[in-house]
Amino acid sequence: MKKLLLPLLVMGATFIGSSAQAQFAKPEDAIKYRKAALTVLGAHTSRLGAMAQGRVPFDAKTATENAEIVAEMAKLPWAAFVDGSDSGDTKAKAEIWKDSAKFKDYAGKLQAESVKLVAAAKSGNQDAFKTAFGATAGTCKTCHDDFRAK
Numbered sequence: 001m002k003k004l005l006l007p008l009l010v011m012g013a014t015f016i017g018s019s020a021q022a023q024f025a026k027p028e029d030a031i032k033y034r035k036a037a038l039t040v041l042g043a044h045t046s047r048l049g050a051m052a053q054g055r056v057p058f059d060a061k062t063a064t065e066n067a068e069i070v071a072e073m074a075k076l077p078w079a080a081f082v083d084g085s086d087s088g089d090t091k092a093k094a095e096i097w098k099d100s101a102k103f104k105d106y107a108g109k110l111q112a113e114s115v116k117l118v119a120a121a122k123s124g125n126q127d128a129f130k131t132a133f134g135a136t137a138g139t140c141k142t143c144h145d146d147f148r149a150k
């Protein structure tokens with residue numbers, strides 16, 4: 001049994017290590033992957049939005065849990081904008097591949113703001129949380145305006 005365990009652990013570590021640099025057999029797989037990641041990102045952002053707008057009472061613990069998911073998911077979609085995945089069942093605009101520096105910059109802004117959002121949620125300060133949520137949501141809109149088709 002012990003002999004089996006080590007290779008399995010090593011394999012597990014390899015899978016975890018490569019998960020962020022997603023690789024895809026077909027462009028459709030990349031499109032599915034990024035849309036799934038963005039859907040989860042969107043769901044947890046909405047929950048935070050409800051708190052930021054006072055539709056749901058602010059609660060530091062719940063806000064932190066959701067913000068941590070947002071910060072994690074904010075890392076995932078971008079590696080799936082692979083060459084050849086600009087057509088098909090996607091709203092990604094061709095500009096993503098023409099101006100990939102700007103696209104990456106926007107993705108980086110979301111990541112930076114979502115890290116601040118986690119800190120603000122943890123602080124339990126509702127005003128700080130609202131401000132940080134506004135900044136995070138602003139990065140979604142900026143990128144969608146430029147790079148997502150209506």
Ligand code: HEC
Pocket residue numbers: 031034035036038039041042043045089090091092093103104106107110136137139140141143144147148
């Ligand atoms: C760097 C650019 C960028 C940022 C930042 C960004 N998005 Fe998007 N988003 C896109 C693009 C491009 C698409 C279209 C993807 C596709 O159809 O292949 C998209 C699609 C989506 C979708 C639809 C997914 C589907 O199933 O079709 C949701 C939901 C979404 N984004 C939520 C968010 C939220 C919430 C944020 C901020 C917390 C955010 N996005 C930040 C570029 C971005």
